[in-house]
Amino acid sequence: MKRAWMRWLPAALVPVAFTAAALAGSYQAGAATSLPHKSPADVIAMMGHANVQALSGTLQQTSDLGLPSLPTTGPAATQGPASTLELLTGSHTARVYxxxxxxxxxxxxxxxxxxxxxxxxxxxxxxxxxxNSAAHVTLPARQSAERTLPSAPATPGMTTPEALAQRFLAAVEPSTDVTVGDGTMVAGRTAYPLVIAPKSNGTLVESVTIAVDSATGLPLSVDVRARGQAASAFSLAFTEVNLSAPDVGLFAFTPPPGAAVEQKSLPAVPAQKAMPMVPGASGKALPVHPTITGSGWDAVMAFPAGAMPSQARTAPLLSQLTQAVPGGRALTTSLVTVLMLDDGRVFAGMVPLERLQAVAAAK
Structure with missing residues (x-):
């Protein structure tokens, strides 16, 4: 990895509009332990210079977003949109290699x-x-060559503590307090708890704690707490981790007999990440340019009409998870709010619904 830690601190909002599934995770911390003193800058620098090239372990994810319960058994629980959304409720376990x-x-x-x-x-x-379904994707050569651990394609709704930590480090700016807590134990390893706390009272986020391995700088857990909520809203943690190379056979996959296999291919990734596209007046696809109102943890992202697929807006599951509000529907959780207006516009942020409605009314 060996990235300068300043590259992780752009002055931009964490893209919360449609990435609630990437904010999942449990801070499985053990008893306090004594570690040499380090400042927040020291711990962030450790993360930036981490060079873990191989690992295997068990991840435990828990979430308490205030979402209604979704099916946990049967095909409906593991297919389509319910598959990702179901991972945002309750507790889940994953093995990672x-x-x-x-x-x-x-x-x-x-x-x-x-x-x-x-x-x-x-x-x-x-x-x-x-x-018993499978999909095979061939990555473009550029994407295959440039992706480095642990940025390999993530399972929908499941990510690693390192990838999740990067998202929240991107929000570190003058509107944020960053401290280091007492040493702790995560997955049998000593770690520094890096605590990120917004100064603003206008955000739903109370704090984010990243447990950073004291030996390697690898994030071992991420705990996200919401204002006024005793339990963690999201947490993701290694309950066990081994930093040696896994058996090479784990990366070979052959679809089981009778599996329905779908072949897919992806276009080459351009030098700059492409923006989502929406139909223009001429019928041609035009790039979606979300606008941002405010800054830091209070920021609101606004997407123009057409940015959200019509099939997603009319999905029965969306009606189950959202509530009717004047002019549209809203998805409200303990950490992220999304306002979908009848005119097609979408507003999202780590802020209360009233903040989104005020921004929408002003545009």
Whole structure:
């Protein structure tokens, strides 16, 4: 990884609009332990210079977002939009294996099924045992060559503490207090708790705690707490981790007999990340440019009409998870709020609904 830590601190809002599933995770901390003193800058620098090239372990995710319960068994629980949203409720376990820049395996363990993502070089397989279906994707050469551990393709709704920590480090700015707590134990390893706390009272986020391995700088857990909520809203933690190379056979995948296999291909990734596209007046696709109102933790992202697919807006599951509000529907959780207006515009942020409505009314 060996990235300068300042590259993790852009003056931009964490893209919360449609990435609630990436904010999942449990801060499985043990008893306090004595460690040499380090400042917040020291701990962030440790993360930036971390060079873990291989690992295997078990991740425990818990979430308490205030969302209604979704099916946890049967095909409906592990297919379509319900698959990702179900991972935002309750507790989930995953096995993760990584070796170098292009080998990764995630196994999300469901009650009566398993979801797998396996990457081996340019080849990526996704498998769902609930309906014995598989998808094969060939990564573009540029994407395959440039991705480095642990940025291999992530299982939908499941990510690593390191990837999640990067998202919150991007929000560190003058509007944030950053401190280091007493040393702790996570997955049997000593760690420095880096505590990120917004200064503003206008955000739903109370604090984010990242447990950073004292030996390697690898984030071992992320705990996200919401204002006025005793339990963690999201947490993701290693309950066990081994920093040696996994067995190479774990990265080989062959679809089981009778599996329905879908072949997919991805276009080459351009030098700059492309923006989402919406139809223009001429019928041609135009890039979506979200606008940002405010800054830091209070910021609100606004997407123009057409940015959210119509099939997503009319999905029955969306009606189950949202509430009717004047002029549209709203998804309200303990950490993220999304306002979907009848005119097609979408507003999102780590702020209360009233803040989104005020921004929408002013545009």
């Amino acid at each position: 990584m070796d170098g820049p292009s080998k990764a395996r995630f196994q999300v363990m469901d009650l009566l099924a398993e979801r797998d993502l396996v990457r081996n070089g340019n080849d990526v397989w996704l498998y769902n045992s609930a309906d």
